[in-house]
Amino acid sequence: MGHMEKAAETYAKTLFPALQTVSPATLLDLQSAMLDATPDCIKVLSRDGTLLMMNQAGCLALNVPRESGFGMPWLSLLPPEVHEEGKKALSKAAEGKRARFQGKSCGPDGFMYWDNILIPLVTAAENDLTILCVSRDITQTTTLRLELEDALERERILTQEMQHRIGNLFSIVNGLVTLSEREAGQTDDAPSATHILKDKLSALARVSSLARHGKGDDPLQTDAMDLHSILQAVLQPYGARCALRGEALKVAKNEVTCFSLIFHELATNSMKYGALSSFDGLVSLDWKQEDSHLRFNWTETGGPPVSAPPHTLGFGSGLLDRLVRSAEGKVKREWLPEGLSVNLWFPNRPE
Numbered sequence: 001m002g003h004m005e006k007a008a009e010t011y012a013k014t015l016f017p018a019l020q021t022v023s024p025a026t027l028l029d030l031q032s033a034m035l036d037a038t039p040d041c042i043k044v045l046s047r048d049g050t051l052l053m054m055n056q057a058g059c060l061a062l063n064v065p066r067e068s069g070f071g072m073p074w075l076s077l078l079p080p081e082v083h084e085e086g087k088k089a090l091s092k093a094a095e096g097k098r099a100r101f102q103g104k105s106c107g108p109d110g111f112m113y114w115d116n117i118l119i120p121l122v123t124a125a126e127n128d129l130t131i132l133c134v135s136r137d138i139t140q141t142t143t144l145r146l147e148l149e150d151a152l153e154r155e156r157i158l159t160q161e162m163q164h165r166i167g168n169l170f171s172i173v174n175g176l177v178t179l180s181e182r183e184a185g186q187t188d189d190a191p192s193a194t195h196i197l198k199d200k201l202s203a204l205a206r207v208s209s210l211a212r213h214g215k216g217d218d219p220l221q222t223d224a225m226d227l228h229s230i231l232q233a234v235l236q237p238y239g240a241r242c243a244l245r246g247e248a249l250k251v252a253k254n255e256v257t258c259f260s261l262i263f264h265e266l267a268t269n270s271m272k273y274g275a276l277s278s279f280d281g282l283v284s285l286d287w288k289q290e291d292s293h294l295r296f297n298w299t300e301t302g303g304p305p306v307s308a309p310p311h312t313l314g315f316g317s318g319l320l321d322r323l324v325r326s327a328e329g330k331v332k333r334e335w336l337p338e339g340l341s342v343n344l345w346f347p348n349r350p351e
Contacts, residue, residue, distance in 0.1 A: 007134065039057055041114070041133075041135035043135070044133075047130075052070060054070060093131045102114065102116070114138060117133070118133050119132045180194075226250060230251060231263060233260075235267055238271075241283060242283045243282065243284045245285070258327045262344070274340050275302055284299045295345050296342075299341050301338050303339050
């Protein structure tokens with residue numbers, strides 16, 4: 001038996017001997033004083049969950065005045081998200097069985113977490129079932145556990161993202177090698193494939209610099225940046241395969257990273273699966289200001305035929321969705337026969 005169960009047994013045996021002969025509403029002053037001395041929240045409930053009595057710690061936790069006389073449904077004092085588990089525990093206790101669940105309450109400093117044990121007791125005087133509920137504050141351990149779970153989940157996502165980006169890097173370089181070879185073979189006076197590839201890789205490095213807000217000597221690194229220049233830097237490795245058209249707009253420096261990563265991710269996915277994976281494929285990107293939003297249209301044509309949307313979206317699409325949400329935007333995809341169409345909306349924050 002754990003510490004919490006032992007404590008509940010102690011409360012039931014030593015603090016409530018009167019339950020065998022009298023109603024909990026007529027507990028002796030000494031018993032009430034003993035209950036008020038413990039930091040655990042002690043509650044006495046009827047079979048249907050009506051609150052009959054509660055010690056001082058419980059009143060403070062649930063914001064119930066001692067002089068209220070109680071009589072209210074106990075579950076109504078708890079946040080809605082724990083009602084279902086509370087109902088299950090209450091039903092089990094009403095059947096004469098012990099029950100346990102984890103709940104929470106809203107205190108002045110935020111949510112508090114509780115370990116709740118419900119013990120059914122029978123009052124001889126009224127020959128009825130009464131439920132003793134003991135709640136112990138486990139906020140500190142629960143908060144630490146939740147923080148640890150969040151940290152582990154962030155670590156898992158970061159590891160996945162790193163693996164995704166490493167895989168993308170190989171896919172991009174492989175695609176750029178093929179593009180460079182084709183571009184070099186188009187005319188006799190074209191630069192060598194190696195020279196073209198170096199230019200494309202330099203452009204990718206420029207995108208990385210934009211995403212990290214590197215200071216250096218990059219002429220694009222200013223407090224407010226031209227949106228066309230940002231997108232041109234991101235899509236420069238793909239040359240004339242990407243057509244840009246939109247209004248002259250400035251983007252705040254703290255939004256450069258997000259826009260750079262979003263359109264870099266779209267181009268990467270296109271290089272792997274869409275229009276940019278085909279030598280004849282094209283991407284058209286246009287944007288305009290609409291009321292309080294900035295709207296982008298990413299349209300792919302000439303790539304592999306699209307018969308139906310994929311059954312599931314890959315990690316890259318999930319990453320794109322997270323990037324869009326981080327910028328408080330929205331994304332809508334359409335898998336048209338001629339290629340993928342992506343519409344994006346972001347709040348407009350003019351300089």
